[in-house]
Amino acid sequence: MSETVKLKAGDGHEFDAYVARPAGEPIAGLVVVQEIFGVNSHIRSVADSYAKDGFLAVAPALFDRYERGVDLGYQGPDMEKARTFLPHLNMDFAVSDVAVALDYARGESGKKTGIIGYCFGGTVAWLAATRLHPDAAVGYYGGGIGRFASEHSTAPVQLHFGKLDQHIPKEEVDKVQAANPSVEVFWYDAGHAFNADPRPSYDAASAKLARERSLAFLKEHLTT
Template sequence: MGETITLAGTDGFEFTAYHEPAFTPHKGGVIVLQEIFGIDRHVRADVERWAKMGYEALAPSLFDRLQRNFTAEHDPAGLQAGIAHARATPLEQALGDIAACRDFLNKHGGKVHVVGYCYGGSLAWLSAAKVEGLAAASSYYGSLVQANAALKPKCPVIVHLGRTDPGIPADEVAAAVAQHNPDVPVYIYEGAGHGFNNQSPERYNAEAADLARHRTLELFDKA
């Protein structure tokens, strides 16, 4: 069962992270990057899924400097609170916390990968280009991927997008990535919207989530 631990960021701030050791023979580590709703039950469930697949999993609480252990409901008020926290969190600060998670997982052996959803999907893309020592990255429906498509990843990375996502134009993102990084696969899931991996009833798309996870696991296992 997972537990909350405390890590020191590159700026010295002590932030919390939800941690779960690998259930099966240790394959390495996975940093799980949150949606804007914080380390809620969906993120914790995802951490457990990765642990069951053989990866020590760690989800940093990236808004701790603003509100420790922040979580929000999936409603308009929660959405606005999460957006406000994301906008108030410098990207380089978040990347520093991700680097601290990498260092923690490195102590236990094996390669370290990163997977992120929504806000975390943007950070997964940025991490692939800016954080040293990651083996692979999987970015789910990150709104900042298109604007940062010219960045050059330091590790293998894949991108997942929902065809019906109203906020992220899948074809435009795919074209931008292909222009600057033609070797990066961008997968578009028909019939899936934003947050299709999140198991809340209004967003979850089991077929898309299962296929995206299979592709991510394949990437991590080969990296």
């Protein structure tokens, strides 16, 4: 079962959040953080998939601060429009809105709550782990993570990257791991956005393995 709810940040900003609920009692809460394409069909499908695994999944519309209802595809004009958001991204706002989503997921599930994010959302997931208090965090190919390498996680973290990703130098990821030795980092024979099945960069084998690792990690830290 899914629905869209309204959430309110500390500064009064109201934003949408897609909520996917499990069939029975939630095993945990999980915030799913978008790419630069908004809470689109792919991100909703990610939330739905984790709801099937028992999580109460919440995908906050972080771009509501710039334009409401952003729901873009991955090619042509949609890709061009998505890129126009990049100069305006404010990570402090993103973390603030994610904090509200974490509180909502905790309250609705009554259980431990984690966060998982992709691309832009992968960096946000890292910042949530260092600045907020999720019970676990998972990030996929967070392109800006190297800028925040000196921050220290307060939660268990697992990160996933593609060896062929031309957007994220391995040296940037190494900085994060050097400053946070407990962080789990996995590399795949794939490029950027290997988990996004609508995109040409999708790699089924890598996506499957990363999903299995993410699910096991989240269950380990959120249900025990």
